[in-house]
Amino acid sequence: MINRLYDTSLSLLTDLYQLTMAYGYWKSGKAEQQAVFNLYFRKHPFGGGFTVACGLSSAISYLNEYGFSTKDIKYLRTLTGSDGQPLFEEDFLEYLKNLSFQCDVYAVPEGTVVFPNEPLLRITGPILQCQLLETPLLNLINFQTLIATKAARMRLVAPHDALLEFGLRRAQGPDGGMTASRAAYIGGFDATSNVLAGKLYGIPVKGTHAHSWVMSFEDELTAFETYARYLPNNVTLLVDTYDTIKGVKNAIVVGEQLRARGHDLGGIRLDSGDLAYLSIEARKLLDAAGFENTSIVASNDLDEYIMASLKNQGAKINVWGVGTKLVTAYDQPALGGVYKLSAFKNGKGEWENKVKLSEQTIKTSTPGIQQVRRYRNEKGFVADMIFDVRNVQEPEKVTMIDPYDFTRHRTFNANHAYEDLLQPIFSAGKQTYEIPPIEETKLRVQQQLAQLHEGIRRFVNPHTYPVGLEKNLFDAKTALILKLRGGE
């Protein structure tokens, strides 16, 4: 998408420090030493109990096009250090010019519910390549995951209603708008007002009309009649420009005219005032006039909390138009996803585990080549276990340790059903994964949410879904921390 907006390759869509480190790796002969990085987050957004993974399709497109163009190299040649001399040697620029993506990538499919500290994506390959990809992979996955999660929360509040995404005008620029429309659809919205998203992603497009339409006529009734005359099969009338109750009555007059001509009044839209009270009054008027099937659309700075409150108040809204607070993730505008080195092959060709220490033990990264095993029973998901693919206990008896409290264990045996979440996406730089159709991904979100205990889905103080470290991985991590702290 943004390729076309800026008419450039996107390999420079990274932080400068990735390139200076890449240069350093190359100079020190380490550029092609194999590394493993994991992309994960530490805390659910919005104080919630779950997160919906999204953005992998964009990451796949990005990686498929990875490579430095002649123009990219030309630009890099102009960068200088504090002495005014070029930052990068010509031979390095030549190396970049010839670079082709060679990594293995594993990732959790889009639409999967995920939890703190679990890798959403794991990349293995030459450290120089993995390093350069830190910034774009986080950029692509953090935002879409955030918006898909926000949308899923709104869907939970209104499981049987229509949800329309109206955010483009308030989105964080064109790409923010486009990716938010896609992620909102995956997260549970039914349609978008964003026509380009409709065209590019195959998302249904829907809409009503604005106040300006009404204001451009002498009176509201004429505005409604004119709209209904020209678009008789797309009539949702915005009734709050002057007086909402009078607006509903005018809409009913137009509804009757539409019926006389073999059409119907699709809906009315409320965009200000007390949406509970007004929707209840509008419903009464519409029903009394025989318009039981006419929808009541509400919009105006909605979010999942206002939607839940309106539901509690008995509001008669069956279509929700949500913009600003969805596409900007208003109450938490960023997901804090990170990308950390977890293993590095030494000169002898042996993997060495790596961790980043932290004052807070929970922030200390997890080493190894990680995979996530999700256990389930007939009621749904039970727990997730992060393990190292090279060293996992036999399924007959697997012990998982709570990283927040190592005295808490859980044991699984061969009777426990499970699936491993990280799927192969790229092998030696070649895509091996087929991106599912967007409808399948959207459905997956709802299927996944249905597997979560109700307490995990609630907004206020949700239950924490159990995520642990497999015992061998826990022991390896502990031993490495002790060694690095000099406690061995």
Ligand SMILES: Nc1ncnc2c1ncn2[C@@H]1O[C@H](COP(=O)(O)OP(=O)(O)OP(=O)(O)O)[C@@H](O)[C@H]1O
């Ligand atoms: N019954 C209700 N319960 C809780 N929140 C509501 C209810 N009705 C509307 N809201 C929300 O309250 C906020 C009202 O915003 P605001 O104070 O700007 O009023 P307004 O109706 O938009 O005013 P204006 O007529 O100036 O457009 C919106 O976020 C709206 O979604």
Ligand SMILES: O=P(O)(O)OC[C@H]1O[C@H](OP(=O)(O)OP(=O)(O)O)[C@H](O)[C@@H]1O
């Ligand atoms: O409120 P949001 O969730 O962002 O949904 C989109 C809003 O955009 C439109 O009006 P706009 O906000 O442009 O003008 P208005 O508030 O004056 O109606 C529309 O009428 C909605 O209110």
Ligand SMILES: O=C(O)c1cccnc1
């Ligand atoms: O179609 C609508 O009603 C609409 C579209 C964008 C923003 N607000 C409303």
Ligand SMILES: [Mg+2]
């Ligand atoms: Mg507004």
